[in-house]
Amino acid sequence: MEFHDDFPQYELRDQHDEAEGKKQRRRLWNVFWIMLGITVFELSLGSYAASKGFDKTALKVIFISLTIVKAYYIVYAFMHLGHEVKSMKWIIIGPYTTFILYLVFMATVTEGNYSAVHKVSPPDKVYAMPTPAELEKAEATEHEEAAPVKTGNAAEGAKKE
Amino acid sequence: MSDHSSTDYPANWGGGVSPLKVSYGKLFMWFFLISDALTFSAFLSAYGFMRHKFSGTWPEPSKVFHHFPFVEKELPLAYVGLMTFILIMSSVTMVLAVEAGHRKDKNAVLKWMFLTILGGFAFVGSQAWEWFHFITGTEHGAWKDVIVDGKVVHQIVKGANLTFNEYGNSLFGAFFFFITGFHGFHVFSGVMINITIFIMVARGVMEKRGHYEMVEKVGLYWHFVDLVWVFVFTFFYLL
Numbered sequence: 001m002e003f004h005d006d007f008p009q010y011e012l013r014d015q016h017d018e019a020e021g022k023k024q025r026r027r028l029w030n031v032f033w034i035m036l037g038i039t040v041f042e043l044s045l046g047s048y049a050a051s052k053g054f055d056k057t058a059l060k061v062i063f064i065s066l067t068i069v070k071a072y073y074i075v076y077a078f079m080h081l082g083h084e085v086k087s088m089k090w091i092i093i094g095p096y097t098t099f100i101l102y103l104v105f106m107a108t109v110t111e112g113n114y115s116a117v118h119k120v121s122p123p124d125k126v127y128a129m130p131t132p133a134e135l136e137k138a139e140a141t142e143h144e145e146a147a148p149v150k151t152g153n154a155a156e157g158a159k160k161e
Numbered sequence: 162m163s164d165h166s167s168t169d170y171p172a173n174w175g176g177g178v179s180p181l182k183v184s185y186g187k188l189f190m191w192f193f194l195i196s197d198a199l200t201f202s203a204f205l206s207a208y209g210f211m212r213h214k215f216s217g218t219w220p221e222p223s224k225v226f227h228h229f230p231f232v233e234k235e236l237p238l239a240y241v242g243l244m245t246f247i248l249i250m251s252s253v254t255m256v257l258a259v260e261a262g263h264r265k266d267k268n269a270v271l272k273w274m275f276l277t278i279l280g281g282f283a284f285v286g287s288q289a290w291e292w293f294h295f296i297t298g299t300e301h302g303a304w305k306d307v308i309v310d311g312k313v314v315h316q317i318v319k320g321a322n323l324t325f326n327e328y329g330n331s332l333f334g335a336f337f338f339f340i341t342g343f344h345g346f347h348v349f350s351g352v353m354i355n356i357t358i359f360i361m362v363a364r365g366v367m368e369k370r371g372h373y374e375m376v377e378k379v380g381l382y383w384h385f386v387d388l389v390w391v392f393v394f395t396f397f398y399l400l
Contacts, residue, residue, distance in 0.1 A: 010184040011372040015263045024260055032253045036246065043242045046399055050223055050237060060400055067395040071388055078256045078384045080377075088181040088188075095195045099202035103392070106209035107400055133311060 014083065031077045038066050060108055068100065190378045194385045197347075201389050204343065205396045208336045220329035222398045228294045241398050244287045245390065248348075251280025252387040255355075259380045262373025267362065270376060274359045277383065281352035288345045295337060296320050303327040337397075344393055347386050354379050 016024070042063060049059055075096070076082040081089055181188060212219050223237040230240075254276040261269035298320030305318040307325055318327045326334035358379050367373045 010179060010182060010187070011370075011374040013182065014377075015265070015372065018264060021260055021264050025257065028253060028256055028260070032249065035249050039242060039245050039249070042395075042399060043238060046223060047237055050221075063395050063399045067391055070391045074252065074384055074388045074391065078252055078387070079381055080259075085182045088183060091181070092191050092195065096198060099198055100392075103202055103205055103209065103396060106206045107396060137311075 014080070028077065031073050035070055035073060038070055042066055057108070064104055064107065071100070184374060186378055187374065187381070190381045194381065197385065198389070201340075201343070201392070204336075204340050205392060208340060208397065211332050211336065215330045215332065218330040220333055225295070225328045226291065226398065228291075230290070238398055240287070240291065241394065244284060244291075245394050247280055247284050247287065248387050248390050251277045251284065252384055254280060255380045255383045259373075259377050262367070262376040265368075265373065267365075267368060270362050270367075270373060271359065274355060274362065274376070278352055278355050278359060281348055281355065281383075285345060285348055285352065288341060288348075292338075292341075295334075296322065298327050340393060340397055344386070344389055347389070351379075351383050351386050354382065 045054075045059070045062065048054070075092075081092060084092075179185070179188075183191075226241055227235040227237045228240060229236045229243075254273045258270050258273035258277060261273060298318075300319075302317040302319035304315060305325060305327065306313050306315055307318060308314070309316075318325060320327060321334040321337070323335050323338060325331045328334070358375055361367065361375065362373070367375060
């Protein structure tokens with residue numbers, strides 16, 4: 001079989017005629033209306049929750065699941081991953097799923113629990129970058145503090161010997 | 162051992178064709194998008210971690226981003242919603258350009274790509290507007306301890322920069338600039354790439370090639386930018 005470095009078939013694989021195009025365009029606009037509906041719903045739910053009060057965890061779960069629905073539509077309909085072969089789909093979806101699961105755990109499960117235990121409470125302190133003068137001062141004091149410790153260790157070492 | 166002649170091709174994969182049935186350009190665009198997603202998930206997970214750690218002083222994004230052009234009333238996150246709408250809209254025009262490319266309809270490709278480029282500029286402009294309001298801040302500002310010349314000074318702070326902001330924890334401003342800035346730079350690059358491909362299509366390069374796959378490849382990048390924004394919208398603004 002002759003080897004083609006730039007195999008033309010794959011580029012031509014998705015080409016279609018006007019009738020098929022019409023069908024695809026209708027599907028794409030449907031996806032657009034779904035996405036728009038989801039975004040409007042998210043915003044109105046957010047403002048409703050801000051004014052009336054809503055269970056925080058339930059809100060998080062709703063927002064994250066709607067985000068995943070939107071991501072599904074973008075990747076499958078807009079990026080045409082739904083039309084690719086099965087192995088191609090899994091090569092792309094596998095890593096993405098890993099990242100998304102990590103984000104979800106970070107936002108809800110593990111780190112949410114961590115923060116409940118190790119919460120950094122106010123005072124509302126502002127951390128500014130140290131000025132050059134401050135840095136110099138800090139370095140000078142570091143050396144002063146470090147010096148006696150070193151001699152102490154040396155003395156201990158000498159005793160052991 | 163056995164000579165790979167064309168006759169035993171169906172039984173054994175002998176090369177020359179892609180098992181994934183995609184061209185190498187498209188495949189590597191996907192691989193690039195995966196590695197890019199790694200960077201963005203690093204940003205967003207670091208944000209989530211810091212937000213929980215400093216949840217006592219972390220501001221509510223809906224109370225920070227409530228400006229809307231020409232509207233005096235506070236509309237929480239309405240402008241971010243509009244930006245999301247602009248980006249999803251430009252994603253739709255991009256996918257319509259890809260669809261027109263599959264029909265080899267040059268004029269339709271140009272029309273939809275032009276609208277996509279407009280949408281991209283509109284989004285970058287909206288982000289500039291939002292940055293402006295975040296940086297200049299509110300009229301009244303907020304009392305903060307700020308270090309000036311090595312001394313802690315209690316003073317009114319207005320707006321935000323990388324070291325402090327009036328809304329709450331200083332990290333909030335830094336994360337805002339990094340996450341939306343990195344995403345905005347992606348959008349800007351996407352617009353530049355779209356313009357390049359637009360010019361190539363207009364000059365008939367794709368027509369000569371016999372296919373419009375280049376439009377599909379930049380389309381993949383453009384949809385990825387939209388995909389990232391969907392996650393930034395949820396994990397930075399909504400939660």
